[in-house]
Amino acid sequence: MDISYQLWSLVEQARRSATTPPASITLPSRRTRTTEETQATDSLLTTSQALDRAADMAIDRATAHISAVMAALDAVTPSSLAHLQNSLLLSDAELLSVSSSLNAFTETLTKVTALTEARRRRGRFNGAPSTATGTDDAVEDFAGDKPGGQDGNSRSGVVAHLRQAVSTLQQRIASKRLHVALAKEELALYKTELFLYGHCGVLACSDEVAAELARCVEATRKAAVSRGQHGAKAIEGAEVNALSAGGGGQQRRHHTSSKSPAPMPGFGTTFRVVDGMVQRAAETVKAAGSHADSALHVALTGGHAAARQLLHAGTASVAEILMLGALPRRGSCGNLSTPAAETLVATAGGGAPRLPTLQPYELTNEEEAHLQEQNRALLEAQRQASAQDAKAVEALVRELSQLTSLMNEQVVQQTEQFSLIFKNTEAAHTNVKKAMNEVEKPLSAFWNPTRQLVALLWLCMAVLVTVNWASR
Incomplete structure (x- = not known):
């Protein structure tokens, strides 16, 4: 505007x-x-x-x-x-x-x-x-x-x-x-x-296996969302208490767009459906790799008892302990670090119930049989695909050999035609050279036909002049 x-x-x-000139008012007045x-x-x-x-x-x-x-x-x-x-x-x-x-x-x-x-x-x-x-x-x-x-x-x-x-x-x-x-x-x-x-x-799975894995991924995502919402509510409660304790009752302006959305599960993680065993192995390796780093992070923030509890707990309790460890860091500005740290130590030290641990996953007989059946089906499909690829390669090799033979025949024909053209060109060049030699031979002598013709013309002119003079 x-x-x-x-x-x-x-x-x-x-x-x-x-x-404008000043008025007669002596006291200053606000207009x-x-x-x-x-x-x-x-x-x-x-x-x-x-x-x-x-x-x-x-x-x-x-x-x-x-x-x-x-x-x-x-x-x-x-x-x-x-x-x-x-x-x-x-x-x-x-x-x-x-x-x-x-x-x-x-x-x-x-x-x-x-x-x-x-x-x-x-x-x-x-x-x-x-x-x-x-x-x-x-x-x-x-x-x-x-x-x-x-x-x-x-x-x-x-x-x-x-x-x-x-x-x-x-x-x-x-x-x-x-x-x-x-x-x-x-x-x-x-x-x-x-x-x-x-x-x-990588070979793709069948539709049934993909649907089953999709259901497993959806259940895992819902559990992560519930845990994330619970942690976000706990952190917001700690911030509100910190503001009310040290605050002085200041009113802040809240925009609807400034509220952070619920933590989305799987930020930057792509669930790739290859088969169930590969996916579970990848998740196990990822959790095992971040377990020691999470324990070190909790120990550096001051929760030594929580770090010990984390080392003895399974990988499922990493997110909960880190979520509890985030409260002292956020509450430090509002003088809430001591109660939150005491709560964390009491929770991890044994006074409260221990955090749930991740039990080792074991396949049942039905699941093993189902996976073996799927493996056999995939191997059979791979063999069939390999056989079809071999047949296709053989057909391509035959076509390539036929095309090569045709190209060789065409090259031979073109070579013969070129040799004929070369011979004809040499013969024509020889004939032209002979004709030029035949033409140059008479001209090389002194009394050549050209000079004879010129002399005959002069003689005729002399005879005509003599006859004309005699008749007069």
């Missing part, structure tokens, strides 16, 4: 009021705002509200797109990658547009502040009377800060308030653009992994 015309009219109004000032203030506030709504909508859409991408990575197909990437690009473009609008609005606020400062310096330089104090107060209250009483404090105007609001919106937009960039990077990495996985030559 362009409000430069209204701003200039406001400045001109203040300038004319300052140049009321004019219609132009009210319109300019309303325009700035309306623009700020519109930008705030646009930023909230852009952040909401970007958050929804990021959540959709993270949720779809578990069951994404190559055909849906383009749609997900387009949604992220649209969110990035929308956030960039809102950021550009905020920058333009910041420039407008800078112009307003510059005009006000120029008006203030001009009034001080000209030594305006006391009756112009009301005009200066009106412009300064509209545009920015003005020194207050003896304590040296400053009271903010509309422009200063809007500048702070725009700065907050810019920080939120920058944070959300970073989240969108991370989601785009995650999607690009997934596309790379999907391409490499599609060319590694």
